[in-house]
Amino acid sequence: xxxxxxxxxxxxxxxxxxxxxxxxxxxxxxxxxxxxxxxxxxxxxxxxxxxxxxxxxxxxxxxxxxxxxxxxxxxxxxxxxxxxxxxxxxxxxxxxxxxxxxxxxxxxxxxxxxxxxxxxxxxxxxxxxxxxxxxxxxxxxxxxxxxxxxxxxxxxxxxxxxxxxxxxxxxxxxxxxxxxxxxxxxxxxxxxxxxxxxxxxxxxxxxxxxxxxxxxxxxxxxxxxxxxxxxxxxxxxxxxxxxxxxxxxxxxxxxxxxxxxxxxxxxxxxxxxxxxxxxxxxxxxxxxxxxxxxxxxxxxxxxxxxxxxxxxxxxxxxxxxxxxx
Amino acid sequence: xxxxxxxxxxxxxxxxxxxxxxxxxxxxxxxxxxxxxxxxxxxxxxxxxxxxxxxxxxxxxxxxxxxxxxxxxxxxxxxxxxxxxxxxxxxxxxxxxxxxxxxxxxxxxxxxxxxxxxxxxxxxxxxxxxxxxxxxxxxxxxxxxxxxxxxxxxxxxxxxxxxxxxxxxxxxxxxxxxxxxxxxxxxxxxxxxxxxxxxxxxxxxxxxxxxxxxxxxxxxxxxxxxxxxxxxxxxxxxxxxxxxxxxxxxxxxxxxxxxxxxxxxxxxxxxxxxxxxxxxxxxxxxxxxxxxxxxxxxxxxxxxxxxxxxxxxxxxxxxxxxxxx
Numbered sequence: 067x068x069x070x071x072x073x074x075x076x077x078x079x080x081x082x083x084x085x086x087x088x089x090x091x092x093x094x095x096x097x098x099x100x101x102x103x104x105x106x107x108x109x110x111x112x113x114x115x116x117x118x119x120x121x122x123x124x125x126x127x128x129x130x131x132x133x134x135x136x137x138x139x140x141x142x143x144x145x146x147x148x149x150x151x152x153x154x155x156x157x158x159x160x161x162x163x164x165x166x167x168x169x170x171x172x173x174x175x176x177x178x179x180x181x182x183x184x185x186x187x188x189x190x191x192x193x194x195x196x197x198x199x200x201x202x203x204x205x206x207x208x209x210x211x212x213x214x215x216x217x218x219x220x221x222x223x224x225x226x227x228x229x230x231x232x233x234x235x236x237x238x239x240x241x242x243x244x245x246x247x248x249x250x251x252x253x254x255x256x257x258x259x260x261x262x263x264x265x266x267x268x269x270x271x272x273x274x275x276x277x278x279x280x281x282x283x284x285x286x287x288x289x290x291x292x293x294x295x296x297x298x299x300x301x302x303x304x305x306x307x308x309x310x311x312x313x314x315x316x317x318x319x320x321x322x323x324x325x326x327x328x329x330x331x332x333x334x335x336x337x338x339x340x341x342x343x344x345x346x347x348x349x350x351x352x353x354x355x356x357x358x359x360x361x362x363x364x365x366x367x368x369x370x371x372x373x374x375x376x377x378x379x380x381x382x383x384x385x386x387x388x389x390x391x
Numbered sequence: 392x393x394x395x396x397x398x399x400x401x402x403x404x405x406x407x408x409x410x411x412x413x414x415x416x417x418x419x420x421x422x423x424x425x426x427x428x429x430x431x432x433x434x435x436x437x438x439x440x441x442x443x444x445x446x447x448x449x450x451x452x453x454x455x456x457x458x459x460x461x462x463x464x465x466x467x468x469x470x471x472x473x474x475x476x477x478x479x480x481x482x483x484x485x486x487x488x489x490x491x492x493x494x495x496x497x498x499x500x501x502x503x504x505x506x507x508x509x510x511x512x513x514x515x516x517x518x519x520x521x522x523x524x525x526x527x528x529x530x531x532x533x534x535x536x537x538x539x540x541x542x543x544x545x546x547x548x549x550x551x552x553x554x555x556x557x558x559x560x561x562x563x564x565x566x567x568x569x570x571x572x573x574x575x576x577x578x579x580x581x582x583x584x585x586x587x588x589x590x591x592x593x594x595x596x597x598x599x600x601x602x603x604x605x606x607x608x609x610x611x612x613x614x615x616x617x618x619x620x621x622x623x624x625x626x627x628x629x630x631x632x633x634x635x636x637x638x639x640x641x642x643x644x645x646x647x648x649x650x651x652x653x654x655x656x657x658x659x660x661x662x663x664x665x666x667x668x669x670x671x672x673x674x675x676x677x678x679x680x681x682x683x684x685x686x687x688x689x690x691x692x693x694x695x696x697x698x699x700x701x702x703x704x705x706x707x708x709x710x711x712x713x714x715x716x
Contacts, residue, residue, distance in 0.1 A: 090442070097621025115458035117415070117442035122617035128641045129589055133440035151617065257582065257610050264454055272622075274612070280622035285582050287599065287612025292447035292476065296422025297597075297605035299710055316453045327716050385624055391652050 071186050071202055078167045078183035079209045082139070085165070088214065089137035090117040092164075094126045094155045098276040099143040099169075102199055104268030105358060106141060106207050114215040123151035127158055136163030141206075143168065143199070145189070147175020156180050169203060195230035200359045222349035226356060229348070233356065234363050237343060241364045248336060249371025255334075258284055258307040259298070261324055263291035264317035265358045269365065273309065277369045281380045284372075291320040299327065307334040309368075311361050314340040315354035338364055396511050396527055403492045403508035404534045407464070410490070413539065414462035415442040417489075419451045419480045423601040424468040424494075427524055429593030430683060431466065431532050439540040448476035452483055461488030466531075468493065468524070470514070472500020481505050494528060520555035525684045547674035551681060554673070558681065559688050562668060566689045573661060574696025580659075583609055583632040584623070586649055588616035589642035590683045594690065598634065602694045606705045609697075616645040624652065632659040634693075636686050639665040640679035663689055 068076075082088070091110055093103035100122055110118035119131065123142070134140075140159035144152040147170035157180055159166050168181035171189045178184040187202040188194075195201055205227055212220035252258065258278055262270035271288045278286035289298045291310075302308075308328050312321040328335045340357040348356050373380050385391065393401075407413070416435055418428035425447050435443035444456065448467070459465075465484035469477040472495035482505055484491050493506035496514045503509040512527040513519075520526055530552055537545035577583065583603055587595040596613045603611035614623045616635075627633075633653050637646040653660045665682040673681050698705050710716065 097618060100618070100621075111444075111456050111458075112454055113457060115460075117458065119436075122615050122621075124617040124645050125588060125615065125642060128644060129437055131436050132438060133436075133442065135440075149621075263450060275614075275618065275622035280625040283626050285610065285612075285626060287610075289600075290447050290450065292449040293422060293425070293600065295711075295716060296425075296447075296474075297600035299716075300605040300708060301608050301610060302710070317450060319453060320449050323716070327710075331710075383625060385627070385652075385656075386620075391620060391624075391648075 069197070071197070072205075074183070074185040075202075075206050075209060078185065078206070079213065081165065081183065082210060082213055085137075087137045088116060088139055089135055090119065090133055090139070092126065092131070092134065092138060092140045092159070093118065093120040094123050094140060094159075095143040095152050096123050096149050097280075098272045099145060099149070099152070101268040101272030101276070102203060103141065103143055104271065105200075105265060105355070106203065108265050108268070109207055109211065109355065113211055116214055121155075123149070123155040126155045127151065130158065134159065134162055134164060138162070138164040139167065140164045141167045141169075142177065142181065143170070143203070144175075144177045145171050145199070147172040147177035149177070153177050153180055167206070169199060169206075171199070195234040195363075196227050200362065201227055201230050204355060204359070219349060219351040223352040223355065226348050226352050230356070230359065233360060237360045237363055238367060240342070241367055245364070245367035245371040248368050249375040252307060252334070252372055253375035255307045256285060258286055258309055259289055260286060260309045261289045261291055261294060262311040262313070263320045264313050264315045265354055266311045266313055266361060269358055269362050270309075270311060273365050273369075277365065280383075280386070282369070282373060282376065282378055291317065291324045294324050295327070302328055302331045304331065304333050306332045307336070308332060309336045310338070312337055312339040312341070313354065314345070314357050394522070396522070397530075399508070399510040400527075400531050400534060403510070403531070404538065406490065406508065407535060407538055410462075412462045413441060413464060414460055415444065415458055415464075417451065417456070417459065417463060417465045417484070418443065418445040419448050419465060419484075420468040420477050421448050421474050422605075423597045424470060424474070424477070426593040426597035426601070427528060428466065428468055429596065430525075430590060430680070431528065433590050433593070434532055434536065434680065438536055441539055446480075448474070448480040451480045452476065455483065459484065459487055459489060463487070463489040464492065465489045466492045466494075467502065467506065468495070468528070469500075469502045470496050470524070472497040472502035474502070478502050478505055492531070494524060494531075496524070520559040520688075521552050525687065526552055526555050529680060529684070544674060544676040548677040548680065551673045551677050555681070555684065558685060562685045562688055563692060565667070566692050570689070570692035570696040573693050574700040577632060577659070577697055578700035580632045581610060583611055583634055584614055585611060585634045586614040586616055586619060587636040587638065588645040589638050589640045590679055591636045591638055591686060594683055594687050595634075595636060598690050598694075602690065605708075605711070607694070607698060607701065607703055616642065616649045619649050620652070627653055627656045629656065629658050631657045632661070633657060634661045635663070637662055637664040637666070638679065639670070639682050
C-alpha cells in the first residue's frame with residue numbers, strides 16, 4: 067500500500083505529464099529549505115536542458131523573474147509551512163498560473179493550503195530516512211526527471227531511496243567516533259568555514275548558515291571549491307578551520323585541489339570524502355545524489371558533537387521564535 | 392571617433408543580431424570577475440525571459456550544463472586573461488559552437504586569443520570610470536539587452552554610462568571622510584560580514600571574498616538580505632560587524648528589514664544607502680544599475696581606508712602569485 071506522500075507526489079507528477087509545455091523550474095525557499103532545494107536546481111541543470119533556478123523566497127517575490135509564467139513549475143519548501151516569504155512566493159506563482167508544488171512537515175499549514183500540490187515529509191529521530199525532507203524531495207525530483215529527461219536510472223534511483231535508512235544507520239555508525247573527536251578538537255573554534263562543489267554546495271551552505279551560525283553562534287561562511295583559489299584561500303593559515311566535503315561527482319577534482327592546498331597550510335582542515343561511504347551497491351548514476359544526503363547525515367553528527375562539547379543546545383535561539391522581526 | 396572597446400562591443404553585438412536563435416546566456420568567471428558578471432545574470436533574469444546563469448568557471452567546465460549548446464552565448468572575464476579555469480570554460484564553450492565574448496584588461500592574453508569576441512577594458516587610478524571593467528561590461532549588456540528585450544531605456548543607459556567618471560568623482564568626495572572614519576573604527580575587527588540583495592549581491596560577494604578575505608586577511612562571509620533572518624541573524628550581537636548595502640531597486644525592503652533588525656542588536660552595522668547617491672539626473676530605469684557600480688566605488692574607499700589603518704597593503708598576497716597551486 068502506497069504511503070500518503072507517495073500519493074501526493076504521484077498526483078503532482080501525473081499533472082506534470084499532462085502539461086503541454088514546461089518552460090522552467092523554480093526552486094524557492096528560505097535558509098535551510100533553500101539549501102535543500104539547491105540540490106534540485108543542480109540536478110535539473112546537469113540532467114535536463116530545461117532552465118532551473120534557485121531563489122531565496124523574498125528575492126523571488128520582490129524581483130519577480132521575467133520568465134516566470136503559467137508554464138513554470140515552482141517548487142517551494144517550508145518545514146513549518148508558516149515561512150511568510152515562502153508563502154508569498156507560492157501565492158505569487160499561483161496567481162501567475164504556474165504549477166506550485168510545496169514540501170512541508172505540517173499538513174494543513176498556511177503553505178499547505180496555498181499550494182496546488184502540497185507534499186508532506188516526516189521529521190524526527192525515529193523516522194525512516196527515506197521519509198525525511200531530502201528523501202521525499204529526491205523522490206519527487208527523480209519522478210519529474212523521469213518525465214522531462216526519461217532514463218532508467220531514475221527508477222533505479224527511486225529504489226535506491228528506499229535504502230536511505232539502512233545507508234544512514236551504516237554511515238552514522240561509521241562516523242560515530244570521528245564526530246566525537248571532531249567535536250572535541252573544534253569546540254573552541256571562533257570560526258569554521260565550509261567548502262564544497264557541485265551537488266554538495268547546498269549542504270555546505272546550510273552547514274555554514276544554519277548549523278554553525280544559527281544553531282551554534284559560530285562564525286562561518288560557505289566557499290565554493292572552485293572559488294577558494296580566487297580570494298578566500300588567502301585567509302588560510304595553520305589555525306584556520308575548514309570543513310570540506312569531497313565529492314564523488316564530476317567536480318571531485320575541484321575539491322581535491324582544495325584539500326591538497328589547504329592541508330599544506332592549515333592543521334585544522336576536516337575532510338569528508340564521499341568515497342568512504344562505500345556506495346558500490348547503489349546504482350552508479352545515483353551515487354552522487356545519495357552521497358550528498360549522507361554527507362548531511364555525517365555533518366549533523368559533527369554538529370551534534372560540537373554542540374555537546376560546547377554545551378550549546380541546537381534548540382537555543384536568541385531571536386528566532388523569540389520576537390517579531 | 393569610437394573607442395577601441397566600442398568597436399569590439401559592436402562587433403559582438405552585430406553578430407548577435409544575426410543569430411537566428413539565442414537559447415541562453417552563461418556568465419562564467421572566477422572570484423572577483425565572477426562577482427562582476429553576477430550583475431549581468433541579474434539584469435537578464437529581471438529584464439528578459441531568456442535563461443541566464445552564472446558559474447564559477449571550473450564548476451562550468453567539470454559539470455557542463457546540459458543546456459549549453461551552439462545557441463548559447465557565453466560571456467567570460469579574466470583581468471589578466473590568464474585564469475586557467477576561465478580559459479578552459481571559454482575553450483569548452485567554443486568547441487560546442489557557442490558564441491564566446493570575453494572581457495580582459497590584457498589584449499593578446501591567452502583568454503583574448505581563445506575567445507571569439509574579446510573586449511578590452513582599462514584599469515588603473517587615472518582611467519575614466521566608464522572605461523573600467525564594469526563600465527565596459529554594462530555597455531556590452533545594455534547593447535545586448537536592447538536586442539533581446541528592446542527598450543529605449545538601454546540607449547539612455549548607454550548615455551548614462553558616459554557619466555560614470557563624473558558620478559564616481561562625486562561619490563568619492565561624498566564618502567571620503569566617512570571611509571576614513573570607518574577604517575579607524577573597524578581596523579581591529581576579526582570578522583566583517585557583508586550583506587545585500589538584488590543587483591548588489593555580487594558586489595557584496597566580492598567585498599567578502601576578495602576585498603576582506605583575499606586582500607586584508609579579515610574573516611568574512613556574504614549573506615543575502617533575504618537569508619539573514621533564516622539563520623545568519625542568530626550570530627548578531629552588539630559587537631558583530633556587518634556591512635550592508637541598501638538598494639534603491641525592488642529589493643530595498645529586504646535590506647531595510649536587515650537594517651531595522653541588525654542595528655537594534657549590533658553597534659557595528661555600517662549602512663551604504665544608495666538613496667544617498669543622488670542619482671536624480673540618471674534615467675530612472677537605469678539608476679539601480681549605476682548605483683551598484685557606485686556602491687563598489689565606496690566599498691573600495693572603505694577597504695583602502697582599513698588597509699591603511701591596518702598597515703596591510705592591498706597588494707600583499709601570501710599564496711596568490713607566490714607559488715604554483
